[in-house]
Amino acid sequence: MQSTTVMTGASRGIGRVAAEHILRESPDTHLLVVARGLAGARLAAELGSGGRAVSHVQADLSSLESVRSAVAEIRDRLECGVLPPLRGFVGNAGVQYTNALTEGPEGLESTFTVNVLANHLFVRLLQDCFAVPARIVITSSDTHFGDFKHNMGMVPGPVWQLPEVLARTGAFPEPDSTSAGRTAYSTSKLAAIHLVHEYARRLPAGVDVVAYNPGFVPGTGLARNAGPVSRFAMRRILPLMALTPFATGRAAAGRYLADIVLGLTEASTGSYVDRERTARSSEESYDPLRERELWDAVERFTAVHAA
Structure with a gap:
């Protein structure tokens, strides 16, 4: 039976591997990729070679x-x-920035x-x-363990801070530093897990939601906003760590993601999948009061766009 899967982050890294794996293993899937500018058309053309159903x-x-x-x-x-x-x-x-001061068009970090x-916004509108x-x-990300x-x-x-603080620039000490940017990243990934738990409570029956941790994956595009030294290390030095138990290779991480999307990895709604198996996320990530507070806040932040 034909079906559509919408995917962000399919242009590079584990997302590109996962997209190719999904299309190969599930020929009935129409993959709709979300990307900026002309990149989406190029990506759809590349992934759609051989008659695969891809749009953007x-x-x-x-x-x-x-x-x-x-x-x-x-x-x-x-x-x-x-x-x-x-x-x-x-x-x-x-994304991961080299500071906690980068602001988007709506004035949010x-x-x-x-x-x-x-x-x-994708989840709520779809x-x-x-x-x-x-x-x-x-x-x-397992950076949320800290x-x-x-x-x-x-x-x-x-x-962690009040969501109203986290959503604004300058939420962390020395906000113009790389450390603050990375703290914003790990905190955002903790927030994502909180929301997965809340989605599991609120989404209609039959719509499951899962958080996926690929582990440390060298050689992806995550460091594209970093300085030249960090980018060089991510491209040339850290990929060697993929040969050790401390890291996950890009091909393996992409395949794990695809298997979760295709339902080949067993995971109940609200689960945290660490690479290829379900696991517990950090103890801090299980906080129903914080999760409801975060839900209320993100609903406010996105209300004008969800109307």
Whole structure:
């Protein structure tokens, strides 16, 4: 049976591997990729070679209005039958900045916007379009644990604050520093897991939602906003760590993501999948009161765009 899966972050890294794997293993899937500018058309053409069903919509995930416009176009295509029934959404796009001062068009901090609010707006605006059974997968990170075991000291752990603070620039000490930017990243990934738990409580029956942790994956595009030294290390030095137990190779991480999307990895709604198996996320990530507070806040932040 033909179905549509919408995917962000398919242009490079584990997302590109996952997209290719999904299309190869599930020929009935129509993959709709979300990307900025002309990149979406190129990506769709490349992934669609050999007659595979791939299309694209344009969106800048740092702009909630751009996300709203993209979802409106997706809904139109679904309603008029251009796309087969929607059964999947993959929120794989993510950013990490070298500061906590980068601001998007709506005046919100960009890490929080891309890693949290953009996914939330996709989920909320598409939730009544899903044909069950359906699965939503949100890419998280084990940086949300905040300990040496999970990130080898490369990324500071999350520093939770009121969502109204996290959504604004300057939320962390020395906000113009790389450390603050990385703290914004790990905190946004903790927020993503909180919302997965809340989605599991609120989404319609048959629409499952899962958080996916690929582990440390060297050689992806996550460091594209870093300085030249960091980018060089990510491209040339850290990929060697993929040969050790401390890291996950890009091909393996992409395949794990695809398997979750395709339902080949067993995971109940609200689960946290660490690479290829379900696991517990950090103890801090299980906080129903914080999750409801975050839900209320992101609903306020996105309300004008979700209307």
